[in-house]
Amino acid sequence: MKKDFFARHGGVHFTPNVTAKEINRFVDNLPEEKRESMFEVLQELSNAGLITLYNDGVFADGEGKIGGSNEC
Structure with missing residues (x-):
């Protein structure tokens, strides 16, 4: 059974x-320039088939709370 995760920065569901x-x-x-942003790293991982990104509108804040919080 696969487990879903959320990127710490940006909260993207994958x-x-x-x-x-x-x-x-x-x-x-990865070349250093491709590791400069979390977005680019996630895209590279997705393009290589190593992760599945979801465009489902579900995000988590930096503390891992799904849907965010008033503090973040």
């Missing part, structure tokens, strides 16, 4: 399709 180790290895091998 599901990993591979292990965390494989994702980390992929990100470590």
Whole structure:
């Protein structure tokens, strides 16, 4: 069973399709300029099929609260 996650910065909803180790290895091998923004890293991971991004309007704040909070 796959578990859904939310990116800490931006709160984007995604599901990993591979292990965390494989994702980390992929990100470590990206050129530095592609690692400058979380958006670009997520796009690269999605384009490579390592994660599935959802355009479902569900986001989390920096504390992980789905839907955000008044503090953030």
